[in-house]
Amino acid sequence: MKSPSTASSVFFSKFGLRHVFIALTMLLAFGSVTVSAGCKKKKNKVTPVCDGTNATYNSTVKSIVNANCVSCHSSYSSYSGLSGIISNGQFNQHVQVDQDMPKDGDLSADELNKIQCWVDAGYPEN
Numbered sequence: 234m235k236s237p238s239t240a241s242s243v244f245f246s247k248f249g250l251r252h253v254f255i256a257l258t259m260l261l262a263f264g265s266v267t268v269s270a271g272c273k274k275k276k277n278k279v280t281p282v283c284d285g286t287n288a289t290y291n292s293t294v295k296s297i298v299n300a301n302c303v304s305c306h307s308s309y310s311s312y313s314g315l316s317g318i319i320s321n322g323q324f325n326q327h328v329q330v331d332q333d334m335p336k337d338g339d340l341s342a343d344e345l346n347k348i349q350c351w352v353d354a355g356y357p358e359n
C-alpha cells in the first residue's frame with residue numbers, strides 16, 4: 234500500500250510543476266507590466282513635422298543629441314559616432330517614430346520637428 238507521502242509526491246510531480254509553471258508565467262507577465270509602469274512616464278507620442286528649419290547636424294542636431302543622448306551613449310557625441318544608427322534607420326525609429334529615446338525623458342515637440350527636417354533632408358552633417 235502507498236504511504237500518503239508517496240501519494241502526495243506523485244501528485245506534485247504530476248500536477249504541481251505545471252501549476253508552479255503557470256504561477257511563474259503569470260508572475261513574469263505581471264512583473265514586466267510593473268517594470269514598464271515603473272519607468273518614467275513618457276509623453277504621448279507626437280507626429281513630428283518639419284517646421285521649415287534648414288537643419289544640419291552641426292547647426293541643429295548636435296546640441297540636442299549632446300544634451301539628451303550622450304550621457305548614456307557616449308559614442309553619439311560626434312557625427313561619425315552617430316552614423317551607424319543613421320544608416321541602419323535606428324535613429325529615426327527610436328527618436329522620431331517610437332519616441333522611446335531618450336530613455337529617461339522626452340524631446341519637446343519643437344525639437345522633434347527640427348530633427349524631422351534633418352531626417353527629411355537626408356541627415357546632412359553641414
Ligand code: HEC
Nearest residue numbers: 298301302303304305306318323324327328334335336337
Ligand atoms: C538614460 C540613458 C539613455 C539615454 C539618455 C538615451 N538612451 Fe538610447 N538606449 C539606452 C539603453 C539602455 C538602450 C538599450 C535598449 C533599451 O534598454 O531600451 C538604448 C538603445 C538605443 C538605440 C537602439 C540601438 C542600440 O544601441 O541598442 C538607439 C538607436 C538609441 N538608444 C538612441 C538614442 C538617442 C538618439 C538618444 C537621444 C535622443 C538616446 N538613445 C538617449 C539608454 C539611453
